Amino acid sequence: MSEEILINFTPMETRVAVIENGMPQEIYIERAERRGIVGNIYKGKVVRVLPGMQAAFVDIGLERAAFIHVDELPLPDDFAANGKGTLAINRLLREGQSLVVQVTKDPIGTKGARLTTHLSIPSRYLVYMSGNEHIGISQRIEDADERDRLRGLVEAVVAGLDRETTGGFILRTVSEGVCEAELSQDVQFLCRLWDTIEEKIKSLSAPSCIYEDLPLNMRALRDMAHSGIERIRIDSKETFQKSIDFASALVPEIDTVLEYYPGERPIFDLYNIEEEIQKALGRKVELKSGGYLIFDQTEAMTTVDINTGAYVGHRNLEETIFKTNLEAATAIGRQLRLRNLGGIIIIDFIDMVDEDHQRQVLRTLERVLEKDHVKCKVTGVSELGLVEMTRKRTRESLEHVLCESCEHCQGRGSIKTPETVCYEIFREILRQHRAYDTESYLVLAAEAVVDMLLDEASDHVAELEAFIGKTIRFQTETMYSPEQFDVVLK
Structure with missing residues (x-):
């Protein structure tokens, strides 16, 4: 199976497409003003504890408070034997308390971000986990001998570090087949990064961002690139150069597949990706x-x-x-x-x-x-x-990411027919007639509704005028939505 990655970069937006056998399979979009925050670490402040939900809201400096469940909190040693289900969250957290958390889910719709206190930092081959010294291996690595080899290498590297505590590590799928030197480089990088994070945790006040994950174009190189990738094409010269530097330092094995794409034809037109995006919105x-x-x-x-x-x-x-x-x-x-x-x-x-x-x-x-x-x-x-x-x-x-709710239908996916709106207008006129004494009525509505009132529903309009003994006039408002109307007393 042939596989390549296309990276389309502009100052406002970065887009990444994963192509398999000439067909787009995955598309990622990150906008400069709305970058995802999954993986970011914050020093937050607990603003509300909800014992009934076994959860709490934490202010991490975003527009909406983030949400954390009791299962995502560390347990005190003396409560560990009781199990999480028996421990009330208000015994672990209090309002105003500072809490170091990591985002596991971006804010989606009206929901705030989801948080955990089980912090982890990814590199090319490993994921560093603070708070424990467990060494785990991705389930996608199925060969038992390879799993034993990788675990032995990481244990040897960790044992050789001059540190009191190192934390735990999980070997990612791409670590299959790598040598000790590469794993050692990743372990040392993650330990240095964690030392920097710990310093920020001590010095910064809540709410503040402690660690920010890489931008999309760099995450694509770190997380998506693997030995089966044939090409990684980038259409920005500056981003390409940054990618070369990043790959040399962290992902040297993909140096040979990185390509700068200078073509006049937009890079996303190579595999009809723009068309696939439009189809994916339908x-x-x-x-x-x-x-x-x-x-x-x-x-x-x-x-x-x-x-x-x-x-x-x-x-x-x-x-x-x-x-x-x-x-x-x-x-x-x-x-x-x-x-x-x-x-x-x-x-x-x-x-x-x-x-x-x-x-x-x-x-x-x-x-x-x-x-x-x-x-x-x-x-x-x-x-x-x-x-x-x-x-x-x-x-x-x-x-x-790309769309918003329709202002006409409020996200329902359908709007009222002109006929339905006409009948609503008739009911509103009757309501106004019973409440107020006026000489005539002026109805303001969208063009399709006014056309129906003057044509197909004209008989009903005449009957209504005869019933209330008042004149009804109509006026088209081009700025009105199909469902919007006003009945004006004249």
């Missing part, structure tokens, strides 16, 4: 067979509906449904990554009678999700025939 996703998917993203969950559409098959209905569902399972895995959808996801595959077909579709979905860098869990098929799954949500989806 509800409907066409399948090659003629079927289609419908994505609906709500506050609580995302639902995916599969339809055969124009696909009629060649044999029988069951075979048509099976092939459509198989194609849909592959497309859904890609769309979840492309749209960066997280949380609870409910998939309504077309009902299949054959249990073997159900198992194959579910297995196809699970196989596609194995490629996802974000943790996914498929719980199986429910009694209603729905596939329930979760995908870890840390950052806002592509739609939330």
Whole structure:
């Protein structure tokens, strides 16, 4: 499988696309004025403790207070044996208390950031964990001998450090096959960085930012680049040079795949990425067979509906449904990554009678999700025939980054018809007639509504005028939304 990364940089916005076999699979967007804060470490102040929710709100200097649950707090030694469920949060936190926290989820919608006190700092091959000396290994490294080798190397490096406490380390997936020298370099880098963070924790007052994660273009080199990447193309000369310096210091093995892209054609046009972004913002996703998917993203969950559409098959209905569902399972895995959808996801595959077909579709979905860098869990098929799954949500989806709620429909996704608005106007005129004594009425409304009042609903207008004994006039307001109107007493 060929894989490359494209980095499009402007002073206002950085965009990264992961391409597999010529198809965009993941798109990340970070704007200078709205940078994500996942991974940032803050010295915050507890502003409110909620014993009933076993949680607290912490001021870390953002517009909205962040949220931390009792499970994300360190337990005192004398309470460790009791378990977290029996320990009240108001015995751990008090209002006004300073607390060093790390962001695990960006603010999304009306929700503040999610926090933890279990601090961790990533480098190329390792993740440093403060507060414990455990050495863990990514589950994606499956070879037992390689796991033992890596653990032994890190233990040897840590044992050779001239430090009283070192903290713990987790070996990331990209550490598979690396030598002791590279791991040693990462361990020393992380220890020096943690020393700097500790100094800031002591000197800065709350609320303040202690540590800020790398910008998107550097995170792409640190987290997304691996030995299978063929090329990393960057369309900014300055960013390319910074990437060369960063790679030389932290990720030397990708030096040879970094390329500056000077082409006149925009870099995101190389694989029709702009077109894919537009498609990813829509509800409907066409399948090659003629079927289609419908994505609906709500506050609580995302639902995916599969339809055969124009696909009629060649044999029988069951075979048509099976092939459509198989194609849909592959497309859904890609769309979840492309749209960066997280949380609870409910998939309504077309009902299949054959249990073997159900198992194959579910297995196809699970196989596609194995490629996802974000943790996914498929719980199986429910009694209603729905596939329930979760995908870890840390950052806002592509739609939330690029779009906002429609001012006309307030995010409902639909607006009232002109006919509905006309009837609302009639009811408002009757209400005004009973409350006030006036000679006539002037209705201000959008063009489509006024057109209907003067044409299709003109008979009703005449009946209303006869009933109230008053004249009703209409005026088009170009600035009014389709649902907006005013009844003016004259």
